[in-house]
Amino acid sequence: MLKLLAANGIDSEIQAHYRLIASVGDTVGMHTHDFYELFLILKGSVVHVINGKGQLLQENTLVFIRESDVHYYERTDDCDCQFINLSFQREVLDDLIAFLGEGFPSERLLGPSMPPAVLLSRTEKEYVRYRLDQLSLIPQEKKLIVRAEVRAILTDLFSRYIKAEADHMDLKGVPEWLRTLCNEAGKKEHFTQGTAALVGLSGKSHAYVCRMFRKYLAMSPTQYINELRMAYAENLLLNTDMEIVDISLEIGLDNVSYFYDLFKRRHNLMTPHVYRQFGNIRR
Template sequence: MLKLLAADGIDSEIQAHYRLIASVRDTIGMHTHDFFELFLILKGSVVHIINGKRQLLQENTLVFIRDRDVHYYEQTTDSDCQFINLSFNREVLDDLVAFLGEGFPSERLLEPVMPPSTVLSKMEKEYVRYRLGQLSLIPQEKKLAVKAEVRAILTDLFSRYIKAEADPVELTGQPGWFKDLCREVRKKEHFTQGTAALVGLSDKSHAYLCRMFRKHLGMSPTQYINELRMSYAENLLLNTDMEIVEISLEIGLENVSYFYDLFKRRHSLTPHRYRQFGIVHR
């Protein structure tokens, strides 16, 4: 099996390499490497074969690849794929983990069989594309400046998006009923009803659900439901002309002030500013 080496493709002074991959045809076959990667799907979809498993990755998916993962890409039958990739040396990750400190769950990034991934909102995708694109604006002869920017970008992206927080639809080790519940409640007709939907769908008591959500996801049922509500609200803000009051009602929140509070805690922006920012960066 092909093993790619940092010494062959990554500048030792910069310790990272950024590139745009215009087509799945431009990728290589099954391989591993002695460096790490962060890649983002910009357009289309791709079949990602990683550590013996097949994943269908859609647009806006951000994936962290470790230095022991074995993977390659296959084109889907109905579309090609364009993505951006940032490769970086182990030393960069070690420095990042040391900087973020003990509160950053690095072992949950590195130890699981499957690498972490997350699906971003459209605005988040544009933000990641913008941040990575900054690397191409720095003259390559200014290697120390590029090196510093790489570390600043990775610190930003890891602290924002790659936190080893399990995606609710990609659960492992949980009871079957709990997995089914988390998948089912992602439907709009359920999560807009609040935690009552969890109780009704599972036929479990609210107290028992609280214990299970804390145990398996590290959050309360209310937090879980509100995460789904906020994700749906993001899409409505970016892709519709609905008034913010209408969006609040659409996601099941009659208290608009509470909606604003939840949204600002998640994005440090009001829904109105989030919409403005998303339009500008499309």
């Protein structure tokens, strides 16, 4: 079986390689490798055969491939597929896991027989494409700058999308009360009221709720609520003409500066105003 080596295709200084694959016909057959990959399907669909199982992947799917995975691509009967591929060395992932710390579910990414595959919304797909496209704008001779940008992008995408999918893949041990609480928290009338409302819904102590969120979801109740708030704010920015200050109030934040801070942390320093402009341009 073919084994692709980082030494033959990845610049040792950049530690990553970015490319646009225009057709399934441009891919190799069954193979494994000694590096990791992220790929994003831009158009069409593809049968991804990995570790002996076939997956039908559609447009907007983001997939993480581990170095031990054995895979190849087959064209579907209906259409071809175009996707972006970012390959990166083992050291890059090791550093990323170390940076994100013990709360990052690395064992749930690397252990299961099947890797995580995340179906993104159209807006999320365009955001991921925008982030990856930044690599093509940096002169390749500026290798250390490209290397730094690769790590910034991977930190963003893993913490935003891949981690969430890993958490979703490992919900078997989550207590039923916590599942119910998370479902209730997703309702606007609850997440806009903040953490106090979440704890009140649980019927349990604040300290206990915090421990359980850390144990099962690897985040605090406040972080969970703010993720819901930001997701709702993104929808309002793209689909309404509401003023940003009104959106902040709508999601339960009367401190607009805090809203900006949360939003920029989630979107790699992109402000709500720029996010709205970017979303409108991509439509």
